[in-house]
Amino acid sequence: MKTKGETLGNDVLQRMREDVLSCALEPGMKLRFETLRQRYDVSFSTLREALARLVAEGLVVAEGQRGFKVAPVSIADLEDLTDARVLLERELLRRAMINGDDAWEANILASYHKMDRLQARLGEEYYKVAEWSALHAAFHESLVQAGHSPVLLEMRAKLFDRANRYRRMSSQFRKKWRPKEIEHKAIMDATLDRDAKALDLIERHIRETTENLVEFAGHLFEDTSASTSTAA
Amino acid sequence: MKTKGETLGNDVLQRMREDVLSCALEPGMKLRFETLRQRYDVSFSTLREALARLVAEGLVVAEGQRGFKVAPVSIADLEDLTDARVLLERELLRRAMINGDDAWEANILASYHKMDRLQARLGEEYYKVAEWSALHAAFHESLVQAGHSPVLLEMRAKLFDRANRYRRMSSQFRKKWRPKEIEHKAIMDATLDRDAKALDLIERHIRETTENLVEFAGHLFEDTSASTSTAA
């Protein structure tokens, strides 16, 4: 059932993006039209339209006249994404702390609370739950939402998603996750205090997550660009 | 005539992108399929594929089930782009000066030379010539090419193009341009010397170009989001 007022193609785009980000469509996987057509129940043209956008977003790779595949993963890519995120998150957080108003602060508190409560309710395996992942993303977004720069915010969101794919990918195999509650709380407090330390805290938060991923799940990120996984 | 090994859709994408960036398709203009079909000589689906990518690149805006229009321009957008560019260019130039090797330096010198010679040959109205615009873009790209960050380089290139649209837009109406030769030379020299001043110079170069645009051509950038221009 498609969203009213929106095109079917847009609907497929969103479903497909979620499937790539959640690794339901595995990194490096060849995307065959016949299979995709069954999965999403749309025509060739509509599929290509969605694929074209995902290519521009860096989630799918077009291979000349040989179709499409899910963007591969690699440790180099994760580290590149991490550096780029640090640059943008620091800048946006810096601006947000300058421009942020009451509504911005309230939204941060609300987002943190929702994430925190769900986490407490879920216990140790919170990081495997898609709903928590969404609240976590919302919390991080709330921090920078007063950045007042559509261009930077858009880029930040795309980078967040792409990096998040690595985390989601590994969460299926991880036993236990480093406890991030403390870090989130510290980031929030420093941010609301307009304490410049917040910038270093968020940088450390991002970098340590990546280091952690590379250490404990690096083997999952072997380059899949020449992959053979052929289903779709 | 389409590029061998590449899809027709890709070809149309490139032509269309160039048309948006050169303002052959004016900002805010409604894009009618029948007209586009004649201009590019392709089918609906192929057009939509190209349009979908341009939407993701921020050069075209999709309006629900009411078609597409060229991304509008506004002073706010130009200033937002400028801030984002400064952030990325500084970071990439900083990295390039650390990582840059002989080939990187050679490429900068070569790019500068080509731009400089053509400029001398063209005289006062160099900025109106598409070929010079391409060489200018190549020079700026050569500076950061040793950045070794595909993610940041890609974002930089997209931002450069979008900002360039404003310059191209105004160049049709400008009488004379601020002489940039000196600035380019200074940026190049500082960069090759690994002098940190290069970062400030490039920032000033970017910001002054924008200030200049807003001052002398700001009236061209009145918001076109609710435009009525209806041809295509």
Place this chain on the structure above:
DNA sequence: TTTTCAAGTATTTTCGAAATTCGTATGCTT
């Protein structure tokens, strides 16, 4: 054995017709 070529199959790409949706004009009701 390895290479080259050719024919056949699988897959992707492109097209334009058909279905849907939007915008507008017209008539009806209050």
Place this chain on the structure above:
DNA sequence: AAGCATACGAATTTCGAAAATACTTGAAAA
């Protein structure tokens, strides 16, 4: 007259068949 519903024409969106391209198989030549 203002508001609302309806119907018509214009534009977009979606579809699957047809064309183009890539891949596979196998046989002939080096």
